[in-house]
Amino acid sequence: MNQPGAAVGNLVWLASFPKSGNTWLRAILTALETDEQLFDINNLDHGGQPYSVGSALHLLALDPRWLPPDSVHDLRCSLMRRQSDKLAHQPQPLVFRKTHEYYPAGELGNVFFPTAATRAAILIVRDPRDVACSFATHFGVSIDEAITQMTNPPARSKTSPAQMRTKQVWSDWSGHARSWMDAPFPTQVVRYEDLREVGYPLVHRTLAQVGLDVTADEVAAAMQLTSFDTLKSVESGQGFRERSKHTPAFFNRGTSGYWTELLSPLQVALIEDAHQEMMGEFGYQLSLTDRERLRLVDTAQSNQRHQTHQWWQLPESFELTVRAESVPDSISNAHHPRPFIQVNESEALVTFTNNSRVLVRDGREICVDVPENEQADVSWMVQGWGVTLSMLQRGYLSLHAITMRINGHYVAIAGHRGAGKSTTGMALRRRGHRLLTDDVAIIHTRNDRSYTRPFARNVHLLPDSAEAVGVDYDRLPKLSTTRTKVAFRAEEPTETEVPLDLIVVLGRSPELTDITVSTLSGSERMRGLLPHVSRDGVAPIIMGQEAYFSKTAELASQVPVSRILRPVTGLTIDPVCDAIEQLVSNFGEAH
Amino acid sequence: MSTEFVLNTTGDPWRAAIPGLGEIEVDSDGHYSVMAATCDQQTASDIADAHIEVILRASWGEPLSFLRRGYYLFFGCAVLAPQADSCLLVTGDAPALYLAKAVFLDLGWRIVADGLVPITSGGSLRIHSRETPALLTKRTARRFKIEFQQNFPDSDVAIVANHEAGISYPLASRLHIFDREQIVDRTEEVSTHDLVRLTSSYLLTPEWLDVLAVDRFRRTLELATTPTRFCSISTHDSDDQLRTTITGTSS
Numbered sequence: 100m101n102q103p104g105a106a107v108g109n110l111v112w113l114a115s116f117p118k119s120g121n122t123w124l125r126a127i128l129t130a131l132e133t134d135e136q137l138f139d140i141n142n143l144d145h146g147g148q149p150y151s152v153g154s155a156l157h158l159l160a161l162d163p164r165w166l167p168p169d170s171v172h173d174l175r176c177s178l179m180r181r182q183s184d185k186l187a188h189q190p191q192p193l194v195f196r197k198t199h200e201y202y203p204a205g206e207l208g209n210v211f212f213p214t215a216a217t218r219a220a221i222l223i224v225r226d227p228r229d230v231a232c233s234f235a236t237h238f239g240v241s242i243d244e245a246i247t248q249m250t251n252p253p254a255r256s257k258t259s260p261a262q263m264r265t266k267q268v269w270s271d272w273s274g275h276a277r278s279w280m281d282a283p284f285p286t287q288v289v290r291y292e293d294l295r296e297v298g299y300p301l302v303h304r305t306l307a308q309v310g311l312d313v314t315a316d317e318v319a320a321a322m323q324l325t326s327f328d329t330l331k332s333v334e335s336g337q338g339f340r341e342r343s344k345h346t347p348a349f350f351n352r353g354t355s356g357y358w359t360e361l362l363s364p365l366q367v368a369l370i371e372d373a374h375q376e377m378m379g380e381f382g383y384q385l386s387l388t389d390r391e392r393l394r395l396v397d398t399a400q401s402n403q404r405h406q407t408h409q410w411w412q413l414p415e416s417f418e419l420t421v422r423a424e425s426v427p428d429s430i431s432n433a434h435h436p437r438p439f440i441q442v443n444e445s446e447a448l449v450t451f452t453n454n455s456r457v458l459v460r461d462g463r464e465i466c467v468d469v470p471e472n473e474q475a476d477v478s479w480m481v482q483g484w485g486v487t488l489s490m491l492q493r494g495y496l497s498l499h500a501i502t503m504r505i506n507g508h509y510v511a512i513a514g515h516r517g518a519g520k521s522t523t524g525m526a527l528r529r530r531g532h533r534l535l536t537d538d539v540a541i542i543h544t545r546n547d548r549s550y551t552r553p554f555a556r557n558v559h560l561l562p563d564s565a566e567a568v569g570v571d572y573d574r575l576p577k578l579s580t581t582r583t584k585v586a587f588r589a590e591e592p593t594e595t596e597v598p599l600d601l602i603v604v605l606g607r608s609p610e611l612t613d614i615t616v617s618t619l620s621g622s623e624r625m626r627g628l629l630p631h632v633s634r635d636g637v638a639p640i641i642m643g644q645e646a647y648f649s650k651t652a653e654l655a656s657q658v659p660v661s662r663i664l665r666p667v668t669g670l671t672i673d674p675v676c677d678a679i680e681q682l683v684s685n686f687g688e689a690h
Numbered sequence: 691m692s693t694e695f696v697l698n699t700t701g702d703p704w705r706a707a708i709p710g711l712g713e714i715e716v717d718s719d720g721h722y723s724v725m726a727a728t729c730d731q732q733t734a735s736d737i738a739d740a741h742i743e744v745i746l747r748a749s750w751g752e753p754l755s756f757l758r759r760g761y762y763l764f765f766g767c768a769v770l771a772p773q774a775d776s777c778l779l780v781t782g783d784a785p786a787l788y789l790a791k792a793v794f795l796d797l798g799w800r801i802v803a804d805g806l807v808p809i810t811s812g813g814s815l816r817i818h819s820r821e822t823p824a825l826l827t828k829r830t831a832r833r834f835k836i837e838f839q840q841n842f843p844d845s846d847v848a849i850v851a852n853h854e855a856g857i858s859y860p861l862a863s864r865l866h867i868f869d870r871e872q873i874v875d876r877t878e879e880v881s882t883h884d885l886v887r888l889t890s891s892y893l894l895t896p897e898w899l900d901v902l903a904v905d906r907f908r909r910t911l912e913l914a915t916t917p918t919r920f921c922s923i924s925t926h927d928s929d930d931q932l933r934t935t936i937t938g939t940s941s
Contacts, residue, residue, distance in 0.1 A: 162805065164825050165748040167842035170741050261827040261846045262784060 108183075108216035111309050113197045116249070116275045118233035119225035120291035121197055122341060122349070126330060127302060128195055130321035131313055138324055143341070148198055149179065149211060150267040168258040175265045176210045183213030193218060193311055201270035202278040214283050219309040222279045225291035226383050227272045227374050228358035228367060239345025242366055250373040273377040285309075290381060292355045298322060327353040368395035390569055393529070397587075398571040404588040405557075405576060410467075410478040414554045416595050419465055419489055421481055426456040426468035436636035447488040447641065449480075453581045457484050462492035476578050476586055482556040483539060487634055490541045491641040496650050498540040499631045500602070501558075502551050504533040505683045509597040511540045511551065511658075512679065513631040514605035519665070519675070521558045523605060525568035526672045527679065528589060534558070535592040542599065542632075542654055549599045549657045557586035567672055601686050602660045603679055604631065611666040616678045619662055624655035627662060659686065697754075704758055712746050720755040752822065753806055761808040761818065762909050765892045768803040768817045769794045770859065771940070777817040777859040778940055779807060779916070781892045782867030786923055788827050790867045793936045795824075795850065796834040796929075802854055811912055814860060821855035834929070863917040865939055870924040889914040 113128075115121040125143045133139075152163050152175045163171045202208050202220075212220075227249060235245040249272045258266045269275055279286050289305050299319040306313060323329075331350040334342070342349040358367070364387070371378065371385045372392050378385065385392075411421040430448050433441035441448040447459045457480045458466045465485035467477050487497040500513035501524040514520045521537055528534040535553035542549055561584055565572035575585035604619075604627050619627045632638055632651050639647040661682050665671040696707040703715040703722075712726040726742040753763055766781035769791075780790060791801060802819035810816050831838040831848035838848035889910050921939040923932055 162745065162749045164845075164847045165744050165841065166741050166845075168844045174745075257846070259846050260842075261788065261825070261848075 108213070108218050109193050110213070110217045111193050111195045111311075112212060112217065112220040112279075113195055113223070114202070114220050114275075114279045114286075115199065115223040116225075116230060116269060116272050117199050118230050118237055120223045120294060121199070123291075123294070123325065123327070123330075123353075124221070124223060124302075125195070125197055126325040127318070127321050128306075130324045131311075131317060148200075148267070149175065149196065150198075150200060150265045152178065152263050152265055163263050164260045166260060168260060171258050171260050171263075172265045179210055179213055183216040193309070199269055200267055201275045202282045203268070204278070208278075208282065212282065217284045219285040219287060220279055220282060221305060221309060222276060222286050222288045223291060223294075224276055224288060224381050226355065226358070227370050227378065228362060228383075229291075229355060230272065231366070231370060232358050232361045233351065236346050236351060237349075242362065246366055246369050250369070271373070273374045276377050276381070288381070295327075295353075295355060364391075365395045365399050368392045369399065372396045394569045394571055397569070398574045401570070401575065401588045404591070405586070408478070408555070408588065410476070410481060412478075413481065413486065414552075414595060416552070417486070417489075417554070418463065419486070420463060421465045421467070421485065423477070424466050424468065426458040426466050428456065430458070434640050436640055440635060440637055442637060442640050445492070447492070447637065449484045449488070451480065451579075453579050455480060455579075457481070457488075459485060459488040459492065462489045465489060476557075476576060479557060479559065479578055479586065482554070486541065486554070486556075487539055488637065488641070491634065491638055494642060494646065494650075496542040496632050496642075496647075496654060497634055497638065498542055498551075498602070498628075498654075499538065499634065500540040501537050502535040502540045502553055502597075502599075503527055504535060504594075504597075505680065506532070506687065508600040508683050508686060509535075509551065510601045510603060510679070510683060511599055512603045512605055513540075513628070515630065518605045518607060519564075519672075520605055521560060522564040522568055522672060523675055523679070525558060525560070525564070525570070525587070526676050529568065530676060530680075533592070534589045535594070535597075537589075540599075542650075544650070544653050544657065547657060549654050550596050551599050552596050553592035553594050555588065555591045557588050559584040560587055567670070599658050600690075601683060602628070602654075602658050603682060604628070604660060604662045605675070606662065606664045607667050608664045609667045611664055612669075614663055614665045614671055614674050614678060616682070617662050617664075619660040624660040625652055627660050628655050704754065706750060706754060708746065708750060711742055714746060714750050714754060716751075716754045716758045718758065720759045722751045722755050724751055748805075748822070752820070756806070756808045756818075761810055762893065764807045764809055764913070765805070766807055767791055767801050767805070767824065768807045768819070768859070769799045769940075770802050772798045774862075775859065776862035777802065779809075779817065779861055779864045779913075780867065781864065783869060785827065785830070785925060786867045786869035788825075788830050789923055789925060789932065790865075790936060791824055792826055792830045792834045792836060793932045794940075795836050797933060797937065800854070801850070801852060802857070802859070804852070809861070809913075810858070811909065815912060815916065816858045817861050819852075819854045819857045819859070821852060823852050824850040826850060830925075861916060863919065864913070866918060866920050868920065868922040870922040871926070885914045885918060 113121055113124055122143070129143045130138050152171055163174055166174060200211065202212060231242055231245045231249060234249065235242045238245070240248070252269055252271050256264065256267050258264065270278060280288065287305055287308050289301065293301055299315060299322045302322060303313065303315045303318040306318065327350060331348065334348055334350050339349045368387055368391070371387055375385055413419050413421060426448070428450065430441050430443050430446045432443045434443070435441055439450050445461050449457045454470050456468045465481055467480055467485070469477055490497055498511055498513055500511040501520045502509065502511050503524060505527065512520050512523055524534045524537060537556045537558040539556060541552045544550070559578060560568070560570070560572065560575070562572045565575070565585065570587055572585055575587055578584045578586055628651055642650070663675055663678050665675055698705045703717045706714045706716070708714070712724060714722055714724050716722040724743055724746045726746060756763055764779065766779060766787070768777045768779055770777055780787065782790060791804070794801065801824040803817060804824040805822060806820070808818040808820065810818065826836065826838065826848040828838070828840070828846050828848045831850070836850060838850050841847060841849055893910060893913070919939045921935050923935055927935070
């Protein structure tokens with residue numbers, strides 16, 4: 100029990116996230132106060148929730164419909180203050196009040212749930228996996244939507260003078276419980292599952308702890324009158340006014356653990372991932388290992404991000420126009436740095452193996468042409484070659500590297516195809532670092548400092564890499580019908596431009612049995628970087644040799660470069676990640 | 691300032707003090723004056739001054755004015771059919787009541803008193819029209835294409851003007867409306883066992899009016915024995931279904 104201090108008021112808050120057993124406890128309390136013959140589930144006491152300012156009509160005969168929404172909130176605060184003054188020094192009888200709201204931090208907490216008037220709170224918690232099932236039924240939403248609302252809750256409602264209500268905020272399942280446990284008055288936590296299993300001794304003990312003077316026999320009798328089966332039977336006969344319009348009955352299952360029948364592994368993973376800390380605190384055992392959970396959650400969240408992203412979307416600051424249109428198969432006066440690339444003075448054209456084409460003009464315009472029968476993910480063409488070529492046309496270097504934020508520092512991890520950049524980036528992300536951009540680090544220099552411009556770009560993973568970093572290859576979208584790589588979409592970077600603190604060049608060597616780490620200095624840096632800025636030989640052509648070399652030299656002089664070589668065979672993800680973290684740590688200490 | 695409501699009915703005028711909001715004086719002829727509490731008597735987040743007077747008038751001045759003149763008050767609305775000369779007293783909880791009001795307006799009925807319905811008993815029950823406008827939700831008003839005004843831009847309350855006041859109509863019957871989405875149909879149960887309790891809950895008898903409510907039981911019985919019909923409606927009903935239900939139980 101949270102025991103911050105003795106309270107003197109007589110209010111006891113019955114706090115719970117919705118569908119956690121609050122109504123049941125209210126029924127027990129009502130039964131304790133009512134003659135057995137008169138007990139009526141349609142007249143449960145303690146149900147006037149504080150967000151319902153309509154209760155003011157009973158208290159002061161005020162009509163909030165004549166107030167603007169902001170003032171309805173103020174009215175609530177005002178009424179609570181006055182009620183608080185009245186109740187603050189009346190220890191008996193106890194007044195129980197239901198609420199699904201969270202306990203707000205700061206002064207608002209004291210206004211909504213006045214400390215001086217509060218004796219204690221009873222926080223009823225229920226396994227969030229069962230809550231999700233019950234929540235979905237009660238509110239008429241899918242289980243997925245219920246899980247989303249329990250994790251990233253929308254504001255529950257708008258302040259509505261017509262409904263005589265202020266906005267009701269629940270917070271997420273964990274945040275709700277935490278807020279009440281941190282409230283500045285004693286909070287008695289009871290688990291719904293224990294209420295069911297232990298029964299009246301626990302209810303009696305809980306009520307005694309908040310100061311209600313009742314005997315165990317009285318509680319036992321009240322609980323007999325309000326057993327789940329009884330309530331269910333009464334509801335089927337005469338209805339229940341608190342039933343939601345979305346469900347034929349308020350009292351549905353009432354059992355514990357029925358989530359095992361209803362939730363998919365992914366749904367379980369999403370709940371356990373979001374609420375594992377509070378679940379642990381309340382003794383709810385996790386059913387999935389960390390790896391299983393993260394594999395399911397990460398994959399699903401990536402796919403969600405995919406769904407909200409359009410192939411043509413790039414940061415506004417890039418000032419690029421992207422469109423789908425017919426693209427010619429050649430351009431005039433072109434150089435061919437590679438068979439699939441054509442470059443002339445103002446244009447660059449890339450033709451892919453599935454005959455898709457990307458044409459970039461004047462550093463401002465990306466045109467994509469995909470054959471009709473090709474179900475390709477066009478975004479990788481736009482985010483990869485499209486961005487690279489347009490930025491080269493504008494005179495920026497494009498480093499073939501992922502960019503990450505590691506312990507507050509911005510790091511580029513460069514390397515040839517197959518060096519393990521994306522796998523390393525994903526593994527570092529699992530360690531809590533932020534993956535900013537995969538494969539394309541746009542570099543520009545200002546005031547003797549190099550900067551990169553992060554943007555959301557899908558990480559391309561082969562089956563082995565996906566397995567190694569713990570995402571579900573089979574559930575991720577393929578890049579195209581002709582490629583085996585799949586696309587993982589990491590979190591959107593929030594930064595538009597960041598100073599580059601460190602470059603790590605990742606390579607492989609057949610001669611090695613363990614990884615080696617070295618710091619490059621002087622001309623080694625230039626040599627180390629050149630292979631990763633040439634972009635298949637396109638950069639020198641587009642930028643011009645002189646600009647290309649001078650900008651690479653500028654980058655090499657401004658940013659420390661280290662090299663990590665790893666053996667060709669064997670699992671080296673962890674040592675490579677350890678080494679990168681160490682390099683960043685060394686950099687941090689030196690600066 | 692006192693934290694308790696005080697209503698002094700021993701002298702003339704009646705004096706009411708509402709903690710934190712202000713004071714009201716009510717003359718014997720029903721005229722009343724409102725003195726809103728000033729800002730320095732409020733805490734920082736209390737209701738804005740400009741709104742206090744509005745709420746004092748709507749929630750306290752009007753009711754006290756009617757009570758002073760011997761009316762008793764009922765929560766609900768009074769509606770009048772075209773060419774009818776007697777009123778229907780309608781009760782129910784939001785959103786069903788909002789919906790019903792919109793349907794009545796759509797059918798050409800007039801709402802002659804909304805929110806608080808003044809009633810006198812002297813032999814037969816009579817309803818008195820009030821100029822106070824009818825309140826709907828914006829959504830419902832839009833659904834039935836009813837012209838409305840807003841009291842505040844962000845509010846979901848729609849205001850429908852009523853220009854008639856002070857006319858007395860016989861009470862023909864009562865209609866109580868259930869919201870089918872909130873509760874299963876309890877019509878039969880309520881009509882046979884619970885009508886007194888239901889009636890009582892719609893009489894304006896807050897704690898502070900107990901001094902006036904000595905004959906509350908008698909008034910409750912008077913109203914409870916008025917012919918009463920029930921119906922259940924839902925926002926999911928079609929417009930035609932709603933019109934049919936309301937017409938069928940109101941004629």
